[in-house]
Amino acid sequence: MEVVRLPRVRTVIAIAAALTMTAAACAGQRPPEPPTAVEPPGREALAEAHWAYQGEEGPQHWGSLSPEFATCESGRAQSPVDLTAPDDVDLADLEFGYGSSTLKIIDNGHTIRADVQPGNTLTIDGTRFELAQFHFHAPSEHTIDGASSPMELHLVHLGPNGAIAVVAVMIVEGARHAALAAVWDNLPAGRDAPAAAPRPVDLNDLLPTNRDDYRYAGSLTTPPCTEGVAWNILVTPIAMSTDQIAAFTARYPADNRPLEPLNGRHVVLDRAS
Numbered sequence: 001m002e003v004v005r006l007p008r009v010r011t012v013i014a015i016a017a018a019l020t021m022t023a024a025a026c027a028g029q030r031p032p033e034p035p036t037a038v039e040p041p042g043r044e045a046l047a048e049a050h051w052a053y054q055g056e057e058g059p060q061h062w063g064s065l066s067p068e069f070a071t072c073e074s075g076r077a078q079s080p081v082d083l084t085a086p087d088d089v090d091l092a093d094l095e096f097g098y099g100s101s102t103l104k105i106i107d108n109g110h111t112i113r114a115d116v117q118p119g120n121t122l123t124i125d126g127t128r129f130e131l132a133q134f135h136f137h138a139p140s141e142h143t144i145d146g147a148s149s150p151m152e153l154h155l156v157h158l159g160p161n162g163a164i165a166v167v168a169v170m171i172v173e174g175a176r177h178a179a180l181a182a183v184w185d186n187l188p189a190g191r192d193a194p195a196a197a198p199r200p201v202d203l204n205d206l207l208p209t210n211r212d213d214y215r216y217a218g219s220l221t222t223p224p225c226t227e228g229v230a231w232n233i234l235v236t237p238i239a240m241s242t243d244q245i246a247a248f249t250a251r252y253p254a255d256n257r258p259l260e261p262l263n264g265r266h267v268v269l270d271r272a273s
């Protein structure tokens with residue numbers, strides 16, 4: 001999948017930065033060094049650009065907060081979108097190669113993120129991706145037939161040449177989620193104090209049994225809104241308890257980007273066999 005407008009080296013850096021920068025950026029610090037000797041132009045602007053979900057640094061203004069965020073405004077394949085009237089197609093099913101992982105739990109100023117250990121894979125049509133982290137939005141960013149959910153889980157995977165694939169799982173209110181209790185019972189005290197889950201979590205427990213999914217080509221839903229992201233939104237939600245949802249929304253009551261237009265893109269629905 002093509003990543004628009006950015007040459008490869010900068011794309012990799014932008015993606016690495018997008019995944020790691022937010023806490024450092026909003027604390028006015030430099031993000032961690034990317035694994036390259038190439039210093040791209042504009043990186044200082046990226047490191048210093050703040051963004052938010054409300055007000056003058058809110059989503060309507062992201063594109064003008066930094067040159068690195070221009071795609072947020074000019075991009076034609078942005079996320080999230082409403083998932084309605086998909087084309088019903090038969091694709092190769094998503095192949096999850098998840099196992100157990102310890103979690104490093106981070107409050108990055110925009111969401112709660114859990115970084116996982118290497119070795120958890122997702123294969124889409126023969127292309128292998130590796131799970132880097134998962135994080136949450138409330139309410140959901142994507143909508144299904146116009147309906148939003150209380151929360152949305154994003155499992156972010158990195159693939160060859162900086163490719164990104166995200167698996168999204170809607171979260172509805174219901175029974176307590178035992179695996180995610182490892183996150184909600186161990187929230188970090190603050191932005192600069194990562195926490196750890198006391199024991200490994202089976203990442204398969206984050207997925208519903210049914211793996212039917214909507215797919216489309218979109219973008220990161222946070223600055224720099226990089227395009228070329230393979231989105232896979234599972235049709236079946238998972239549940240968390242009222243208390244677990246409240247543990248998140250007490251910190252982040254509204255960290256969802258508004259819907260973006262499809263601009264001619266097609267959403268497909270793959271029914272898992």
Ligand SMILES: [Zn+2]
Pocket residue numbers: 135136137154221
């Ligand atoms: Zn997300």
